[in-house]
Amino acid sequence: MxxxxxxxxxxxxxxxxxxxxxxxxxxxxxxxxxxxxxxxxxxxxxxxxxxxxxxxxxxxxxxxxxxxxxxxxxxxGKPLEAGQKYLVISPSETAGKNNVFKRENVAEAIEVFKKHTGNAELSVGKDAAHKTRLATMEEGKINYVDKEFGRIFRNPPLPxxxxxxxxxxxxxxxxxxxxxGRAVYREDMLTQGGLPYKAWMKLDLDGPRDRHMNFNMNQYHDPSYGFNLKEVLDKFNIKELENPKEREKLEAQLKNGDRASITVEKNGEQVKLQVEAVPRYSQLNMFAGNGRAEKREQFLKETSINKAVTKSKGKEVSANQGLGV
Structure with a gap:
């Protein structure tokens, strides 16, 4: 070596x-x-x-x-708990014993299970004595799939x-x-001609995969696309923005694609939320601790609310002026 x-x-x-x-x-x-x-x-x-x-x-x-x-x-699907693995169990040539194949990747476990031509069981657990059955096969034919596991079993995740x-x-x-599904900011990208550029990168998870079965990558170039993270953050009443070090940390987390923790005021009380950057719409998405989406408008600063209302009224006037009789 x-x-x-x-x-x-x-x-x-x-x-x-x-x-x-x-x-x-x-x-x-x-x-x-x-x-x-x-x-x-x-x-x-x-x-x-x-x-x-x-x-x-x-x-x-x-x-x-x-x-x-x-x-x-x-x-x-449900994540593996500590010490758990996916188990593919089938009869051994030795009477009274079973072959047990252990996998940590669900797609690999499903593939191993489906390749069997006799009797087999796909389970999850710490070992064959402590397991939960997910699917079974008899003489090469699948005869049972757990309801909660069914969607993953029919469409295993592709890498x-x-x-x-x-x-x-x-x-x-x-x-x-x-x-x-979150966006990541990269400062070290290169064009095919070798020229450096910066961009927010996001997988197109709703689009078709390419010939190598990978998702295509959407790019939102900085600054030409127009998403300015600092300016968008400044529209909101976020406590962490008051401290330069906390602000720097928050911006770094969002650029990394993280769901970052923030402190905001709701119904007169300080609450913790999670936030992620959405460069496509020049916005932020906010979530409660349980993952439920929160309306971001309720956390806007007064000046940002007034600007949004003025902009909305301006659009309405323009639309009315454009109507013919």
């Missing part, structure tokens, strides 16, 4: 926001001198469990390894490929935010 290569890859993993535990697993696989290997991780998001697969490949010319891509997939180069690209947290 090349120690310089290991050191470089650890730096790349750290820059991309992957855990120290994953870095240690990477080192173990490199020591085993495997030609290629995949590391797996799971993160609980706001909309479900996000599965990440990191792909490492050894050079054909040396013992060095490279990380050029990883993928993310959103499982909108989105994230390309990276020497630790540069979308970080793990940014990719999680993208696959959950």
């Amino acid at each position: 090349n120690l310089n290569n290991l050191e470089n890859l650890k730096s790349e993993m750290k820059a991309l926001g992957f855990s120290k535990e994953l870095q240690e697993k990477m080192e173990d696989n490199m020591k085993a001198n495997l030609p290629e290997f995949v590391l797996k991780d799971q993160i609980n998001g706001y909309k479900g469990q996000i599965d990440l697969n990191l792909y490492f490949k050894q050079s054909g010319q040396s013992e060095n390894y490279y990380l050029n891509k990883y993928d993310v997939a959103l499982n909108e 989105q490929t994230i390309w990276v180069e020497r630790g540069k690209g979308f970080t793990a947290s940014q990719s999680v935010n993208l696959i959950e």
Whole structure:
């Protein structure tokens, strides 16, 4: 194992926001001198469990390894609890014993289950003795699927490929935010001609996937598109904006695609909400702690409300003036 290569890859993993535990697993696989290997991780998001697969490949010319891509997939079903795995159980050739395949990725577990041609069971749990049944198969035919699991079973989550180069690209947290439908701000983008530019990036989750089965990326260029995060934030009565350090932290979180925590006043009391940037509409979305959407207009400053009313009246007058008799 090349120690310089290991050191470089650890730096790349750290820059991309992957855990120290994953870095240690990477080192173990490199020591085993495997030609290629995949590391797996799971993160609980706001909309479900996000599965990440990191792909490492050894050079054909040396013992060095490279990380050029990883993928993310959103499982909108119930996330795995601590210590749980998806279990695919089938009879063993040894009488009275079963084969148990363990997976942390629901799509992989469903794929393994569906490949069986005899009797099999797909469950979730810590082990075969402590499990909850999700689906069963008899003589190769599926005869039961749990109702709550049915949608995921019929349409397993497809991964989105994230390309990276020497630790540069979308970080793990940014990719999680993208696959959950939020926008991420990048200052280090390059055109095909090599010219730098800045833009808010958002996956088109409602559009068709490309020929590689990835979602297309919408880009809202800065400043030409017109979304100014600072100006939009200043329209609202958000307590964190009063403190320069808190404001800087909030802006950084929103640019990372996070749902950031803010303090606002509602019905005469200070309450905590979550906020996310929506560059397409030059707006913010706000949510209560339980994920329920909040009307952002109630948190606007008086000056912003007056401007909005004046603008609305102006549009109404213009429309009336344009009416013919």
